Amino acid sequence: MPQIRSLNLSSLQVASLPSSLYQLTELVRLILRDCSSLKEIRSIKSMTKLQVLDLSGSTSLGKFFDKNFATNKELQMLNLSKTKIKWFPLINGLGKLTYLLLRDCKSLSRLHMISSVSSLRILDLSGATNFVEFHDQSLGKLGSLEETNVSQIQIEKLPLDICNIGRLSLRGCSKFKDFPHLKNPDRLQFLDLSATNLISVPSISNLSNLRELFLSCCRSLVRLGDLSSLKNLLVLDLSGCKALTKLADNSFENMHCLQKLDLSETNIEYLPSLSHLTDLRHLFLQKCTNLKIFPSLDSLTNLEELNLSGLKCQGEVDVDFLKNMVTHFPSLSNLEKLKHLSLRGCQHLPNLEGVTTLEVLDLSGSPIVDLPSFENFHNLRSLLLRDCSNIKDFKDLEISEVLKGSIEKLPYGISRLTCLNRLELPKMKDGENEDENGTCHPKELLHCPWRISSWPLEEVSSSRMPDIFVDSFQVLQLLKNNPTIGKSFHFLVHPVEEETDIGGKYFYQNELFYRDTFFRTGKLCQCKKEGVDCQCRKLQQSLEIRGFSDYPHGLEHLAAQAEFLFLIDNQFIENLSSLGAESTRKMKFCWIEGCSEMESILSGEKVADNQGNSKEIVEVTTGVEHMLEILRVSHAVCLKSICSGNLQGHGLRFIKCLYLEHCPELANCSTSYCLYNLQILQIKFCDKFRTLFEDEQPQPSLPKLHRLCLWALPNLESIACIAESLQTLIVGECPKLESVNLSTLHSKILEILQISSCDNLREIVAASDLALPGKMLIRGCPSYILRY
16 A cells, blocks of 8 residues: 555545555545545645645635645646635645646635746636735746636736736636736737626737637726737627627728627627628627617628527618618528527518528517518528517417427428427417406416427327427416316426526527336336336326426416426425425326425425414425325435425325435435335435434334335445335445345345445345245345355
8 A cells, every 4th residue: 555656535525534645655646526524634745756636626625734835846736626725835846736726715815926836837716706816916937827717706906927828717807907918918819808897908919819809798898909900819709798889990800710709788889891701600799789780791601600689670671682781681691501590589680581501590579470481491400489479370370289299280381391399489379368267367477487398298209299389378378278288298398598697698408308218218117017008107297397496487277287297407496395285286206306405305384283372383294295106306416304394294105106316415214104105215326325214113114115226325324124015125336234134124025135236245134934035146245144
């Protein structure tokens, strides 16, 4: 061991390291990533050959014993990202240090004596939100510095004389006001000043080799200097600069290499000529509502993506008429490589007949009355017509027919679009604002910030069937008036649009999972015969809610009809009670994945007794448990319990199958009486899982359990449970498990026993009066013995 050169103890859950580790004098690489319990690093002075020290993700680390790295002169990489350090040993003597990574060090406020580290190439302080200043006034001696990322920190200015730097990012530095001063500006290739407090950008003619310039969301930026010298620029992003109203007429004259130009959400009134941007691939002018004159696009023959959403150009006119009319929408006829076109919310539209190369066409919210025939749009994959209420040929189309997948009846040749995989349709017949009783629905339901798609179950394996997204309010009203329609569909509900903290928008990526594949490949149903017609594989009345921060109100009626509920990447769920009793009254199957705020599956609700005596408090469930039979929970990073509180309703009393995976905070399955009818229990990749149940007297019991699988549970210590009906027991990769006592299970019908890779397993105890399982497979357990 003293001769060891590389040591990786990542994810080790210890508060301190053994003293022997600090005596590894030959150590070159020490990797301690994600050791979340580690609090301190003692003296490493004896590690004189150390080149790499990686402590990233050790979120409790806050202390170094050493005051400096004077004896660690070979150190080349120091990574302290995502730690709690307020200070660390002085690095002024590290002549070979190349990488200094301090990303997301929230407690770090200052950096001392960095200017003497002449070999430094990469400095990353991004996300160190309390960092306020560099101790060094100048970084002129850092001649090797290639990249500096100080995004989202609190500095007002950079040290002087930064030289030879190639990449510089100050994104999100809200106090930063002045354009950075660089000693050798011609070396800079990447500059990101997005979401800073810049008021003006001076002439940047000396940035002759700049490739990418990001100034998005600089809300105070009113003046932009001369850009004509940026001959090598590939990307220019000014989106969200709301105070910017003008660009110099010659701004784009020499930008022959420019590939992406984003001026979205600026208040520019006149665009400079685009005729020199012959290599432009992406042009974004979304919500440029003050734009008065639009130059010709004829020279942009390489343009692939054009976003003109929200523009208010004058009049819808023919392409030929537009060729010399810059006051209207420009001609699109020369854009022979155009693939993505967004005209969302545009009051007037250009002629679309000639742009048959399109793959994505977004006309959402526009007042278009008629569409071109799509017969020649052979590459169109996505057609978005949401809120296009004036399109005449959709007004008489019944939404119930569309839900059935009858795309043959769709107008404008849509049914012949063989590549189409996403279709958002406007309101159709059956979309009145009143139900059959004349009751007007709340206005907020008429403009839901979410969309619904459906998939007929008989078409679930069809590659020809596109994802069809229809008006949310119409679907809810249709299902309310005709409840039987929803029995044969899988419904997916997703947010229409989300927004990042600093203004960058992205649309939720719609995915329709084939649920029958999940059941088969995931073995959620343990049918003994292939092809058996079991209830688990019938997805009638199936609903998926995906990607929400808050509960999508208006879905209560649809959720109340769902027997199969999928909850994926939702932040509003703390437990199943978050959905409400009415929304889950028919639920038989629930699939929960990536719900990072979920702390328990079922939680009690405190109420007073019948006499209103506040001292007599009992806990009752909210009705979720009444029908639920199959539950799968995965990647719930905050889940700590199955049933919390002393549940009067005996928790998940009808559940038959429970699958728990990647729940790192879960230590046990709460109490066994919550799971009295459980038949299948599978627990995998739960780092803190220690024992099946909390301490119970008498011994916990699952009388109907016939299959138990415990896999990759690094802290599992015991399997203490009475399971008279157990037929299959599978245990693997549980290094702390020392004993498996079959006699305590009291099962007379155990058929399969499989134990693998349990390094510290010492014994398997079999009952003397019971036969051994018919199939036993024990491997990777070098020290075990079988005894009676």
